[in-house]
Amino acid sequence: MIAIINTGCANINSVRFAFERLGVTPEIISNPEQLKGFDRAILPGVGHANVAMKRLVDQGWKEAIAQYEKPLMGICLGMQLLCDYSEEGQINGLGMINGPVTQLRTGDLTSPHMGWNTIQIVGQHPLTRNIDLNDQVYFVHSFAHAVNETTLAQCIYGQPFSAIVAKDNYAGMQFHPEKSAKVGAKLLNNFMQWQV
Template sequence: MIAIINTGCANINSVRFAFERLGVTPEIISTPSQLNKFDRAILPGVGHANVAMKRLVEQGWKEAISRYDKPLMGICLGMQLLCDYSEEGNIDGLGMINGQIKQLQTGALTSPHMGWNTIQTVGQHPLTKGIDANDQVYFVHSFAHTVNEATLAQCEYGQSFSAIVAQDNYAGMQFHPEKSAKVGAKLLNNFMQWQV
């Protein structure tokens, strides 16, 4: 069974529908005490990191997520919140994945980074099974995880940044797998199969 964490900082329906297309019916949960009943969980997120992190702390999710020992994946802002620190609002994150979130240096390119982009490098991991360099996924963001040892896949938009990260039982995707067509569906299915 899979839980989608509802902190009020995401449009969770698109994530729910993506799993339903794979034949899985996730449960949307709004109370941290519910989390441990599930085999795996998704932390979606949109908006400003400062607001979202404040909600996680106030609603008791920070402690619940830090104690969770099964697969948990953040999507977009949810991924960023799993990391150590974000320049967006200068906040400490949940600290489950090593790395910092910094504003993308896009140069002459439009910010935010919005639309399809090509994955350039892919590391070996159960989450990236069947995913190749040159596969495309859909992004909407202006802050990103700097490439480090937690990076499984990276992209380029003015600079290199992490597209997929993982550490222990925590993972994150900067793009929206639920909006990334067949590649996104494959990634979500990989998450469903991931054993830690």
């Protein structure tokens, strides 16, 4: 039983279809009270951190996510919202993943960081099982989590940044596994098998 949290800040259908391709039918939930009835959950997100965080707070998701003790994974903006702080909108996040989210310093490269890029595994974890050295995933973002002790995989685009993070029962993927073909499917399957 997997829930996809609907805060109105994401295109949740692409995430749902990705799980359905793995033979899993997730349920889209819009009420925080429903969360405790599921074995694991996804927090997707696109758009501006300030708007998304306000919705999480106003709709009661902040408390529900903080009290959740099973695997919960944020995708893209959803991952950033799980962190301590975001420079985008100068907001405090949910505080489940240590470290700040800051503007990606891309140098001469185009911003936002958009397209396929290689991830490098830096920490062994059930989420990174069977991920190879040259595996690529699909990114769309201009803010990123600094590499720290919660980082399981990093990517370099102008600077190193966290591609996959995890702490306790919370995890995040900065890229879009649902748009990352076979590698993304492998990562989502790892999440389905992750026990905490």
